[in-house]
Amino acid sequence: MSIALQTTDLACSFPVGKRLIGPPRAMLHAVRPTSLTVAAGETLGIVGESGCGKSTLARMLVGLQPPSAGSIEIEGAALNRADPAAFGRRIQYVFQDPVSSLNPRKTVRQILEVPLIRLHGMGRAARARRIDEIFDAVNLRPEFLDRYPHEFSGGQAQRIGIARALAAAARILILDEPVSALDVSVQAQVLNLLADLKAEFGLTYLFISHDLAVVEAVSDRIAVLYFGAVVEEGPAERIFAAPRHPYTRLLAESAPQVGRPLGGEAAGELPDPLDPPPGCAFAGRCARASELCRRDTPRLRPIYGDQRAACHHPLDA
Amino acid sequence: MRLFLRLLFRNRLAGFGAVVLGAIVLLALLTPILPLQPPNATDTANRFLRPLSAGHPLGTDHLGRDLLSRLLWGTRLSLAVGFAAALVAAVLGAAVGIVAGYAGGRTDNVTMRGIDMLMAFPYILLALAIVAALGPGLMNALIAVAVVNIPFFARNIRGVTVSLAHREFVDAARLSGLGHGRILLTEVLPNVVPVIVIAMSTTVGWMILETAGLSFLGLGSQPPRADLGSMLGEARGAMISAPHTSLVPGAMILLIVMSINLLGDGVRDALDPRLRSGALARPMAATAVDRDPPPPAQGEGLLRIDGLQTEFRMGARVGRAVGGVDLSLAPGECVGLIGESGSGKSVTALSVMGLVASPPGVITAGAVRLDGEDLLGASYGRLRALRGNRVAYIFQDPLSTLHPLYTVGEQLAEAIRVHHPVSRAEAHARAVKLLDDVRIPNAAERAGAYPHELSGGMRQRVGIAMALANDPDVIIADEPTTALDVTVQAQVLKLLHDLRRSRGLAILFITHDFGVVAQLCDRVAVMYAGRIVEEGPTEAVLNAPAHPYTARLIDCVPELGGGRRRLEAIPGLPPAVDDLPPGCAFAPRCAKAQAECRDGDIALAGRDGRRVRCLYPEPAARAAQ
Numbered sequence: 001m002s003i004a005l006q007t008t009d010l011a012c013s014f015p016v017g018k019r020l021i022g023p024p025r026a027m028l029h030a031v032r033p034t035s036l037t038v039a040a041g042e043t044l045g046i047v048g049e050s051g052c053g054k055s056t057l058a059r060m061l062v063g064l065q066p067p068s069a070g071s072i073e074i075e076g077a078a079l080n081r082a083d084p085a086a087f088g089r090r091i092q093y094v095f096q097d098p099v100s101s102l103n104p105r106k107t108v109r110q111i112l113e114v115p116l117i118r119l120h121g122m123g124r125a126a127r128a129r130r131i132d133e134i135f136d137a138v139n140l141r142p143e144f145l146d147r148y149p150h151e152f153s154g155g156q157a158q159r160i161g162i163a164r165a166l167a168a169a170a171r172i173l174i175l176d177e178p179v180s181a182l183d184v185s186v187q188a189q190v191l192n193l194l195a196d197l198k199a200e201f202g203l204t205y206l207f208i209s210h211d212l213a214v215v216e217a218v219s220d221r222i223a224v225l226y227f228g229a230v231v232e233e234g235p236a237e238r239i240f241a242a243p244r245h246p247y248t249r250l251l252a253e254s255a256p257q258v259g260r261p262l263g264g265e266a267a268g269e270l271p272d273p274l275d276p277p278p279g280c281a282f283a284g285r286c287a288r289a290s291e292l293c294r295r296d297t298p299r300l301r302p303i304y305g306d307q308r309a310a311c312h313h314p315l316d317a
Numbered sequence: 318m319r320l321f322l323r324l325l326f327r328n329r330l331a332g333f334g335a336v337v338l339g340a341i342v343l344l345a346l347l348t349p350i351l352p353l354q355p356p357n358a359t360d361t362a363n364r365f366l367r368p369l370s371a372g373h374p375l376g377t378d379h380l381g382r383d384l385l386s387r388l389l390w391g392t393r394l395s396l397a398v399g400f401a402a403a404l405v406a407a408v409l410g411a412a413v414g415i416v417a418g419y420a421g422g423r424t425d426n427v428t429m430r431g432i433d434m435l436m437a438f439p440y441i442l443l444a445l446a447i448v449a450a451l452g453p454g455l456m457n458a459l460i461a462v463a464v465v466n467i468p469f470f471a472r473n474i475r476g477v478t479v480s481l482a483h484r485e486f487v488d489a490a491r492l493s494g495l496g497h498g499r500i501l502l503t504e505v506l507p508n509v510v511p512v513i514v515i516a517m518s519t520t521v522g523w524m525i526l527e528t529a530g531l532s533f534l535g536l537g538s539q540p541p542r543a544d545l546g547s548m549l550g551e552a553r554g555a556m557i558s559a560p561h562t563s564l565v566p567g568a569m570i571l572l573i574v575m576s577i578n579l580l581g582d583g584v585r586d587a588l589d590p591r592l593r594s595g596a597l598a599r600p601m602a603a604t605a606v607d608r609d610p611p612p613p614a615q616g617e618g619l620l621r622i623d624g625l626q627t628e629f630r631m632g633a634r635v636g637r638a639v640g641g642v643d644l645s646l647a648p649g650e651c652v653g654l655i656g657e658s659g660s661g662k663s664v665t666a667l668s669v670m671g672l673v674a675s676p677p678g679v680i681t682a683g684a685v686r687l688d689g690e691d692l693l694g695a696s697y698g699r700l701r702a703l704r705g706n707r708v709a710y711i712f713q714d715p716l717s718t719l720h721p722l723y724t725v726g727e728q729l730a731e732a733i734r735v736h737h738p739v740s741r742a743e744a745h746a747r748a749v750k751l752l753d754d755v756r757i758p759n760a761a762e763r764a765g766a767y768p769h770e771l772s773g774g775m776r777q778r779v780g781i782a783m784a785l786a787n788d789p790d791v792i793i794a795d796e797p798t799t800a801l802d803v804t805v806q807a808q809v810l811k812l813l814h815d816l817r818r819s820r821g822l823a824i825l826f827i828t829h830d831f832g833v834v835a836q837l838c839d840r841v842a843v844m845y846a847g848r849i850v851e852e853g854p855t856e857a858v859l860n861a862p863a864h865p866y867t868a869r870l871i872d873c874v875p876e877l878g879g880g881r882r883r884l885e886a887i888p889g890l891p892p893a894v895d896d897l898p899p900g901c902a903f904a905p906r907c908a909k910a911q912a913e914c915r916d917g918d919i920a921l922a923g924r925d926g927r928r929v930r931c932l933y934p935e936p937a938a939r940a941a942q
Contacts, residue, residue: 118494
């Protein structure tokens with residue numbers, strides 16, 4: 001099993017309250033040192049609530065956000081951050097909002113040609129052929145090629161966004177909430193399309209979402225993010241069925257579901273990111289928290305098989 | 318382009334400006350081939366001839382030169398200089414603005430502070446200084462006017478670029494391998510061009526005036542060459558004895574600048590997408606109602622909607638957003654209205670209290686009765702007395718429904734005082750009590766917080782407190798938890814559930830999430846393309862859906878614990894509301910559709926509150942009945 005994507009202690013912080021001279025007033029740690037591994041051909045799901053750092057993590061992986069520490073390796077080679085096009089050939093990104101990720105003043109063909117010209121230097125005939133192939137792969141009709149983005153529905157626009165990512169011929173796709181802006185009936189179409197493309201082109205996915213059920217349906221493994229750090233990681237079929245971290249259990253129980261009474265009264269919110277408490281970030285909302293939790297930050301450690309959790313008092317299965 | 322011209326000429330004044338300016342430009346272009354006298358030939362014997370003299374239709378000036386000829390040649394020059402200056406200022410200013418806005422950070426800061434300094438000088442002083450340094454002459458006047466106007470363009474364009482530079486399509490272009498230069502030229506610039514055109518069209522007139530001003534002071538065109546400003550300057554001495562020599566160029570300047578400004582305003586209105594979509598039209602206080610006599614009430618209910626139809630009339634297109642909805646809400650009941658975007662569920666909810674924006678919204682049929690009183694026929698005053706008092710709304714995004722400049726306590730107190738004559742202190746005390754009721758910790762302290770200081774979940778609790786402020790009988794909640802995280806959503810749903818029990822509230826809950834409906838609602842109605850296709854007790858509808866749409870919609874929602882699998886997607890898209898198919902709107906996407914599904918109206922049929930709008934309901938449902 002070869003490794004497609006690996007991060008080692010990847011972290012990102014933003015200065016808050018910049019001053020003209022001297023250091024900023026505070027640092028906001030959007031992503032705390034995170035190590036993730038994605039095997040080739042695998043789908044790693046990343047779940048977390050708003051503000052947990054999942055989008056920042058994704059933007060670092062494709063070079064849109066420089067990390068403040070740590071390293072990224074793609075297919076065994078460290079990424080050179082000097083050349084953004086080098087990112088583009090190896091890893092691509094599908095955006096959350098399909099409409100605003102397409103330039104309103106370009107036709108679909110112009111949008112799809114850019115990666116073919118800039119990343120692969122293709123001639124006119126080769127481009128036309130490749131665009132037809134890709135468009136066929138995402139189930140869109142060729143007459144759409146000369147239309148403008150505003151003429152498409154959300155689902156169609158998201159297919160165009162996926163087609164653009166495919167055009168770069170990268171084998172790894174970062175999907176940042178690719179279906180959250182879509183209606184459920186269209187969401188299923190796009191998820192199925194992604195599954196087909198993965199099988200056809202042997203792609204590797206990093207699938208980011210806040211919707212647990214969607215992530216569970218598409219992923220092999222899932223990592224749960226809380227307050228900028230991975231709190232639990234494990235196989236998709238076990239992580240919500242038998243969560244080991246109390247936060248994962250809270251998430252799973254909060255998801256509204258047919259045939260289950262309303263979830264419990266889980267009080268509390270995220271800690272203040274500018275003034276994080278010592279120890280476990282979830283301790284303030286956790287019924288099992290002890291003195292140890294409020295003092296020492298737990299490290300991600302194997303709990304059962306390949307299921308890992310960052311918790312001093314993990315739950316029993 | 319044709320749309321642009323149509324919009325432009327819809328504005329009569331802009332059309333007038335375009336015609337006048339067109340005529341002047343045409344005259345200026347034709348000047349060299351018109352049979353005019355040479356503009357600089359002096360004839361001192363015939364100085365100050367009055368207009369309509371033989372051979373000199375507009376008379377002559379102090380050196381006996383033909384005024385008509387000088388006027389046309391001068392107009393030609395003034396227009397050329399004005400447009401050239403505008404073009405130079407636009408190109409340089411836009412370049413500075415785009416680069417500063419795109420680069421951001423230090424580059425932006427330094428550049429824009431420089432531009433600010435340029436702007437801080439009085440413009441005429443700056444122009445005078447530039448001409449003084451370069452020496453008089455028309456070219457130098459042009460440079461001066463252009464430089465003076467660069468800040469205007471730079472600041473305008475920078476503002477637009479800043480918002481564009483963080484759009485996702487710019488990130489996407491970067492990932493497609495484009496460098497900064499190409500991103501600026503091919504991604505950002507095309508989106509900025511309309512703004513540049515608008516800025517130019519509104520400033521060309523101003524620049525022509527500034528050029529004329531410099532020439533008037535003798536710093537622009539040099540004698541004997543005529544431009545409008547220098548003609549005015551030369552005529553100044555004979556203002557009393559021969560007023561026509563100054564009136565003629567003055568009138569021309571007035572005509573040019575006025576026509577350009579009228580046209581410029583028209584161009585701006587036609588290009589601005591917000592103005593184009595009619596944002597300037599102020600909506601009416603209540604939705605327009607244009608209906609036949611209301612149908613009789615179909616049954617009991619605290620809130621009854623009978624045969625409601627709401628349309629959006631946009632020019633020739635009519636979107637039938639709600640095409641005949643019947644729904645009732647008993648006291649203390651929670652009814653879910655579920656559907657995808659565009660299904661008409663929100664428009665139904667907004668129609669109840671006449672909150673659909675008019676224009677373009679019009680209620681064309683039906684009745685909405687609260688305790689038997691028809692709200693659609695009610696006066697605005699009556700509606701106001703009921704809004705928030707007996708029927709209250711909770712909206713999706715609490716950040717946009719709360720006023721950012723008032724504390725949440727003040728806003729709550731205001732909502733109370735609108736309907737109850739209580740003192741300020743009393744209202745504040747009630748506001749704190751309400752915040753406490755929606756389980757906001759430290760309610761007394763949080764009442765002094767501004768909306769942006771609260772988290773999304775807390776803001777939505779304030780939204781709920783606002784809805785509860787006057788103890789309403791009915792709450793209409795339009796996707797109140799869609800913008801919230803799952804753990805927060807669970808808290809807010811629990812809160813709504815408890816409040817409903819303790820206060821006997823009736824809730825109309827609008828959502829697209831079956832899980833939420835299942836946990837909260839007694840009954841559910843499923844909407845598709847503006848009509849209810851199925852309704853019944855929640856459990857019955859979710860366990861044994863009768864309409865193929867409901868069944869397939871439930872199937873394509875992944876459920877937690879279902880494991881990795883392929884979802885049953887519904888092929889195709891919902892129909893557009895301005896182009897609904899005859900018969901069943903779902904037929905084009907339905908695997909079971911027959912010929913008779915596609916022609917003729919299908920009734921919502923059934924009994925005991927379990928009804929479905931389908932000729933071939935699902936077998937599981939038939940067995941359950």
